[in-house]
Amino acid sequence: MYLLLLLHILQSSLWAVHCCPALCACAYGNNGIAELRLVQCSDPGISAVPINVPADTVKLRLEKTLISRLPRAAFYNLSELRFLWLTYNSITSIHPSSFVNLKALRELRLDGNLLTAFPWEGLRDMPRLQTLGLHNNRLSSLPAHAALFLPNITYLDLSSNRCVHLLKKRVTSVLFNTGVHDNPWLCDCQISMLVSLSMSLGSPVVLMDQLVMCSRSLGHSGMLLTEAQLSRCMRPSVQPAATRVISPLGSNVILRCDATGYPTPTLTWIKTSASAVMQESPRVGVRWSVISLNGLSYKDAGEYRCQARNMAGISEAPIKLKVVGVTRISRLPKKKKSKKTSPKSSPKDSKPKQTIAATPTLSIKDSQILQNNTPTVFPIDKYTKRSKMNQTDQDTSRLT
Structure with a gap:
């Protein structure tokens, strides 16, 4: 019984490897060294990614179907896949982890879908990817963070989208061939950086179509991008x-x-x-x-x-x-400040300082003399003057 069960499992696995999904066509191609499995599914009745695609498939084409979304790990069992074409379907959303385990993938094409955004972080699961086709979608821009996931991309097709603003210089510098025609470009200094970079000698950036038009630029609408006199970013x-x-x-x-x-x-x-x-x-x-x-x-x-x-x-x-900080210092009057003694000085030392600063002391006798010699001033009126004259007459009569 155990042997029969094991045999059934082996047959199921072999069937999964070698069978062809319904509504699909499978064939083998020759690259000169070994035969490669090719699977093509183009029936309009297909509405989801087939789950029984042979594991040894090298090229998978899902074209002109009703597939509208790519779920998580949609191609997880296809670790040998090198070419994945998902063109002219109705795809509107892609899960960031849709391409998990596609470590051998070299080319990914999503032309002719309804994408308004692309999960650029999902490119980390495809370290060998070189070609990324996004032609004829509804993308409005290439965000700056895309540069983190484009180190190995040698061809990026953004033509026939709705891009208005292009990416920054540090993003364009990692691209080799870029298709940007047939977009409503706002021709400003940002896109002029790409043009200048593509025209410089030995530049890694090449515009695939030199007839790129300015569609939304004030004073440059309808002009060729290469002929427009654009201000340089500063x-x-x-x-x-x-x-x-x-x-x-x-x-x-x-x-x-x-x-x-x-x-x-x-x-x-x-x-x-x-x-x-x-x-x-x-x-x-x-x-x-x-x-x-x-x-x-x-x-x-x-x-x-x-x-x-x-x-x-x-x-x-x-x-x-x-x-x-602000500190307020209260100032004492000068007199009080002069009487202050330092903590180290003794009372004996302070007495001479006070004696020198004070008025010299006078004896009682000297003070009396000083008082006698000090003239006293009274107000002089008519009565006082008359009494003095009488006193003078009396003294004169005595002498005579």
Whole structure:
């Protein structure tokens, strides 16, 4: 009984390897060394990825079907797959883990579907992928984080999509051949970077169609991208109002920075100690930014960085804020201050200092003499003057 069960399992596994899925056609091709399994499924009645595709399949074509989504691990058993064509179906969504275990895949084509987004992080499961076809979908852009997953891509076809903005320079620099025609490109300095890069000698970027048109550019609509006079992107530059600010405890302070660059950079304030964004640019197109700190405390002290960012790069400037405390010292009057003695001085030492500073002491006799010699001044009126004249007459009569 055990042997029969084992035999049934072996037959099932062999059938899974060598059988062909329903509504599909299977064949073997020869690459000069060994025969390769080719599977093609093009029946309009197919609405899901077949689950019984032979494990030794090297090329799988699912074309013109009603498949609308790719689920998680949709091709997990096809570890030998090298070519996967999913063209002209109705695919609207792809799970980020749809391509798990496709370590041998070299070419992935998704032309003619209804994709508005592509899971770029899913490319990590295809380390040998070189060709990625996304022609004739509904993609609106190629995000910057895609650069992290495109190191081995040598051909990327984004033609006939709805792309308006292109990727940054660091993303385009990892591509060799890029199809970007038939998109409503906004011809600005961002896409001019790609054109300049493609026209430079020895550039790794090649525009597959030189007749790329500007469709949404002010003053350049309908012009060839290679002929449009586009402004060049300029990396931001930040200039703070002051690099060092010292302010007392409890006061209010305003930090300001100005930035230049093209396109107009966005401004962000970051406190170094907290490593957190404190305030972003108040509105689009603003070339300056301020941050207000009211009622300063010691926690507000530290380094603040004003960061400017645009598609051409990032620049920042530090501003150091120092918070100082205010101490009030009460001043005593000079007389009281002179009488103060230091703790180390003895009473004996203080007496001579007081004697020298005081008025010299007079004896009783000297004081009486001083009083007798001091003239007394009274107000002189008519009565006093008449009495003095009478007294003088009396003295004169006595003498005679």
